[in-house]
Amino acid sequence: MEDLTPTNTSLDTTTTNNDTTSDREAAPTTLNLTPTASESENSLSPVTAEDLIAKSIKEGCPKRTSNDFMFLQSMGEGAYSQVFRCREVATDAMFAVKVLQKSYLNRHQKMDAIIREKNILTYLSQECGGHPFVTQLYTHFHDQARIYFVIGLVENGDLGESLCHFGSFDMLTSKFFASEILTGLQFLHDNKIVHRDMKPDNVLIQKDGHILITDFGSAQAFGGLQLSQEGFTDANQASSRSSDSGSPPPTRFYSDEEVPEENTARRTTFVGTALYVSPEMLADGDVGPQTDIWGLGCILFQCLAGQPPFRAVNQYHLLKRIQELDFSFPEGFPEEASEIIAKILVRDPSTRITSQELMAHKFFENVDWVNIANIKPPVLHAYIPATFGEPEYYSNIGPVEPGLDDRALFRLMNLGNDASASQPSTFRPSNVEHRGDPFVSEIAPRANSEAEKNRAARAQKLEEQRVKNPFHIFTNNSLILKQGYLEKKRGLFARRRMFLLTEGPHLLYIDVPNLVLKGEVPWTPCMQVELKNSGTFFIHTPNRVYYLFDLEKKADEWCKAINDVRKRYSVTIEKTFNSAMRDGTFGSIYGKKKSRKEMMREQKALRRKQEKEEKKALKAEQVSKKLSMQMDKKSP
Structure with missing residues (x-):
C-alpha cells in the first residue's frame, strides 16, 4: 500500500485511463495532517456538512481542489485508498475525504472501477436525491497524482468494529440494524444499483446511532440502467448542475441492447469479502438485488450469534461451505430469527426471499418503515446471550460508544x-x-x-x-x-x-x-x-x-x-x-x-530461547561433572 499523502507535483499535463488533466488545474499541495490551535475541532461552524451535502444534491457538486480542505487526521486505509478527516476552509464544515493514488489504480487496472464508483455515488446523490442510510457525495475532484471523494464524516466507526467490541447484540438491537440496512438496500435496488459487498465493515454507525451503507467500490448498475461513463476530467470538477447553467439535470437512460426481456440481473465476476459472498457470485452467475439480501442475512446472523454463518480454516473450505450451504444455527439462536435467515440463505437467488417480502415478514412486524429514520436507536451495551445453561447477561457498566476517537478516549480514561x-x-x-x-x-x-x-x-x-x-x-x-x-x-x-x-x-x-x-x-x-x-x-x-x-x-x-x-x-x-x-x-x-504468523513467530522464538537455556544448563552440568571427576582422580 503506497503512502497516499499528497506531495507537490508539477503542472505538466498527464493522461491516464479515462483521465486527463490540464494547466488550468490547481497543483496538488502537501496535506497538512497537523492542525494548529486555530483549527480546533471545537470551533463553531455556521454551516454543517449535512447542509452543504443537501445543497450539492440540489445544485450539483461544487468545484473544489485539495487546497480547499485542511487534512487533519488519517482515519484509515484500504487496499488502494486512504481516508482523511478534513475541514473545508471556506465553511469550517467537517468531511471525510477518500484519497486514491492514480498510479496504483492504473498499475492494477482499477481506474475503471473507481470511475464507476464515482458515477454511482453522483447518481445516487444528485439524480436519486440521496438517502439517510446511504453514503452521500459532497463533491469529487482530482489532480495529477490523486483522486478525491468528499463525503459525510462518520466518526462512530462501523458495525464490524461494534461487533468486535461487544461480540453480539440482543434481538432488539439486531433487528434495528437489519431493518435500517434493509431500508438502505431497498433504496439502492429501487434505483437499479446493487452493492455487491454487503458486510459489517461497510455499515457505518452515525453519531445519532443510525446506519450508513458505504463503500461502493464493487457496486454495479443492473436492470439495464446505463450510468454516465465520464472519467476524471476538468469538466467534471465544475458544478454538474449549477443553478445558472440553464442545463437540465442529467437523466438515467437505458441502452436497447442492455435491457433484458425478463432477467434484470447481470453476470459478474467474484468480488467482495469471502465470509459474506453469495453462491451466485462464486459461480460467476447472475447478480442482482438478491445478492445484497444474502449479505444482509449473513450480517443478521452475526449480530445474533457473534460469528458469521460460514467459517472454515481456509478460504478454499470456506467457499466450498458457501456453495454447499453448509451452515447451522448454534444452540440458543432465536427461533424467530432462524426462520427468516433460513429464507435468506438460499442457494438459488430466484427462490431467495425478496426485500419486499422481508419488510412484510412477521420478524419486522413492529418496524415503522415510513418513519424509520426518525426512531430512536437502541443504546449499545456489553451483552452475552443465554446459552450453555447460562442466562443472558447485560453489563451494569454504563453504555459506551465503540471506536477510539478523542471523545471516547478522554471519557473512558479521564486523563x-x-x-x-x-x-x-x-x-x-x-x-x-x-x-x-x-x-x-x-x-x-x-x-x-x-x-x-x-x-x-x-x-x-x-x-x-x-x-x-x-x-x-x-x-x-x-x-x-x-x-x-x-x-x-x-x-x-x-x-x-x-x-x-x-x-x-x-x-x-x-x-x-x-x-x-x-x-x-x-x-x-x-x-x-x-x-x-x-x-x-x-x-x-x-x-x-x-x-x-x-x-x-x-x-x-x-x-x-x-x-x-x-x-x-x-x-x-x-x-x-x-x-x-x-x-x-x-x-x-x-x-x-496479533496475526497467527506473528504469534507463531513469537512462539518459535520463545521455544528457541528455552532450548538455548536448556542446552546452556546441560553444558554447565556436564562441565561441573567433568570437573568433579577430575577432582576425584586427583584426590588420594
Whole structure:
C-alpha cells in the first residue's frame, strides 16, 4: 500500500485511463495532517456538512481542489485508498475525504472501477436525491497524482468494529440494524444499483446511532440502467448542475441492447469479502438485488450469534461451505430469527426471499418503515446471550460508544494531556525488576538483606515454573501469578482457553491442544473488571469486551487477582498509555490482536530461547561433572 499523502507535483499535463488533466488545474499541495490551535475541532461552524451535502444534491457538486480542505487526521486505509478527516476552509464544515493514488489504480487496472464508483455515488446523490442510510457525495475532484471523494464524516466507526467490541447484540438491537440496512438496500435496488459487498465493515454507525451503507467500490448498475461513463476530467470538477447553467439535470437512460426481456440481473465476476459472498457470485452467475439480501442475512446472523454463518480454516473450505450451504444455527439462536435467515440463505437467488417480502415478514412486524429514520436507536451495551445453561447477561457498566476517537478516549480514561517521557518499545508494559513476591509492594525494601531474600525467592519460583509448568514458554520469563481454564465466549460461541496472569503485566490466553498463543488482553488505565456471578465476569477494554466463564465458580478470585495486578502496575500502565496517546499509536496498538504468523513467530522464538537455556544448563552440568571427576582422580 503506497503512502497516499499528497506531495507537490508539477503542472505538466498527464493522461491516464479515462483521465486527463490540464494547466488550468490547481497543483496538488502537501496535506497538512497537523492542525494548529486555530483549527480546533471545537470551533463553531455556521454551516454543517449535512447542509452543504443537501445543497450539492440540489445544485450539483461544487468545484473544489485539495487546497480547499485542511487534512487533519488519517482515519484509515484500504487496499488502494486512504481516508482523511478534513475541514473545508471556506465553511469550517467537517468531511471525510477518500484519497486514491492514480498510479496504483492504473498499475492494477482499477481506474475503471473507481470511475464507476464515482458515477454511482453522483447518481445516487444528485439524480436519486440521496438517502439517510446511504453514503452521500459532497463533491469529487482530482489532480495529477490523486483522486478525491468528499463525503459525510462518520466518526462512530462501523458495525464490524461494534461487533468486535461487544461480540453480539440482543434481538432488539439486531433487528434495528437489519431493518435500517434493509431500508438502505431497498433504496439502492429501487434505483437499479446493487452493492455487491454487503458486510459489517461497510455499515457505518452515525453519531445519532443510525446506519450508513458505504463503500461502493464493487457496486454495479443492473436492470439495464446505463450510468454516465465520464472519467476524471476538468469538466467534471465544475458544478454538474449549477443553478445558472440553464442545463437540465442529467437523466438515467437505458441502452436497447442492455435491457433484458425478463432477467434484470447481470453476470459478474467474484468480488467482495469471502465470509459474506453469495453462491451466485462464486459461480460467476447472475447478480442482482438478491445478492445484497444474502449479505444482509449473513450480517443478521452475526449480530445474533457473534460469528458469521460460514467459517472454515481456509478460504478454499470456506467457499466450498458457501456453495454447499453448509451452515447451522448454534444452540440458543432465536427461533424467530432462524426462520427468516433460513429464507435468506438460499442457494438459488430466484427462490431467495425478496426485500419486499422481508419488510412484510412477521420478524419486522413492529418496524415503522415510513418513519424509520426518525426512531430512536437502541443504546449499545456489553451483552452475552443465554446459552450453555447460562442466562443472558447485560453489563451494569454504563453504555459506551465503540471506536477510539478523542471523545471516547478522554471519557473512558479521564486523563490529562501530560504524558510520560518514557518511550515503550511495544504496547505491552515492559517487565520491571521485581523484588520478591509479586504481590508484595514494590516499594524499596528496608534492608539489602531483605531485597536479596526477595530476589532469591522469586528466582526460585521462576526456576520451578520453568521446569514444571508447560506454559512457561509463553511468559517471556515472567512469573505466572494465576492460571486456569476459562470459557471465552463471543455471542453463542465459546472457546476453552488457558489464561495466564503474569508479571509485566500480561493476561494471555492459550489454545492448549495446539499449544498456540491466541491473544492477550490489553492493559489500559480504563480497564474494568465486572463480576456477574460466581462463574461469570467481564473484562472491559477500549476495543473489546471479554466475556469469561469459570467452570470452577471462582470468578471472584480472577477479578481480585486482575484488579490487584492492575493497581500494582498502574504507573507503568499509565505511562505506556500516555506515550501511545502522545505518539498517536494508541488505536493501532492497544487491543490489536496479533496475526497467527506473528504469534507463531513469537512462539518459535520463545521455544528457541528455552532450548538455548536448556542446552546452556546441560553444558554447565556436564562441565561441573567433568570437573568433579577430575577432582576425584586427583584426590588420594
